Amino acid sequence: MRTLILSSSLSGRSRSRVLCRAVETGLRGLGVETDFVDLKDMEMVPVHRPVTPDMVDLKARIHKADNLVIGMGVHCYSLSESLKMALDTCGEGLEGKFFGILCAAGGHKSYLSTMHLTQICMNEWRMIQLPRVVYAIGKDFTDLQVPPGELADRLQMFVEEFSRIGGKLLA
Numbered sequence: 377m378r379t380l381i382l383s384s385s386l387s388g389r390s391r392s393r394v395l396c397r398a399v400e401t402g403l404r405g406l407g408v409e410t411d412f413v414d415l416k417d418m419e420m421v422p423v424h425r426p427v428t429p430d431m432v433d434l435k436a437r438i439h440k441a442d443n444l445v446i447g448m449g450v451h452c453y454s455l456s457e458s459l460k461m462a463l464d465t466c467g468e469g470l471e472g473k474f475f476g477i478l479c480a481a482g483g484h485k486s487y488l489s490t491m492h493l494t495q496i497c498m499n500e501w502r503m504i505q506l507p508r509v510v511y512a513i514g515k516d517f518t519d520l521q522v523p524p525g526e527l528a529d530r531l532q533m534f535v536e537e538f539s540r541i542g543g544k545l546l547a
């Protein structure tokens with residue numbers, strides 16, 4: 377099983393990237409092949425602009441992936457412009473793929489914001505979502521790391537379920 381981990385935040389101090397790295401480590405520990413895409417390092421442009429080499433690269437890596445883990449920060453109760461742009465411009469290879477969401481936010485009240493990503497993935501590409509979102513806010517982290525405790529446990533559950541169900545869907 378080959379899992380693409382798409383970290384969509386452009387922030388140098390991204391918390392959703394920390395979640396993505398933790399899941400990458402966990403999946404690798406279970407023998408899952410992973411590919412980590414960090415949009416912070418990619419040059420992306422909106423639709424109807426000439427595509428960049430990074431966008432060609434991202435499209436190819438999405439095509440190659442069996443399934444995806446998407447890391448998002450909440451922006452204005454929704455997904456960020458960087459993630460929306462990546463989906464709008466490079467998402468064609470997502471059709472039918474299994475995916476999971478890792479979300480960082482400023483507060484608990486925005487927890488339904490991940491549903492916008494769910495809607496896009498389900499309605500546009502008929503993707504199937506792992507019914508477990510890891511949603512974390514600033515105080516769940518210690519110095520941009522996942523401390524032992526509740527968040528670490530939820531990430532571990534995500535990793536185990538994603539690997540198990542993802543593997544079954546490929547069988």
Ligand SMILES: Cc1cc2nc3c(=O)[nH]c(=O)nc-3n(C[C@H](O)[C@H](O)[C@H](O)COP(=O)(O)O)c2cc1C
Nearest residue numbers: 385390391392449450451452453480481482483486
């Ligand atoms: C433009 C902008 C809008 C935001 N809107 C929300 C919001 O609606 N709800 C919320 O809980 N946090 C909001 N936040 C806080 C981010 O979700 C939070 O900083 C999160 O850690 C961002 O993810 P990242 O650290 O991976 O970049 C916003 C942040 C920015 C920069």
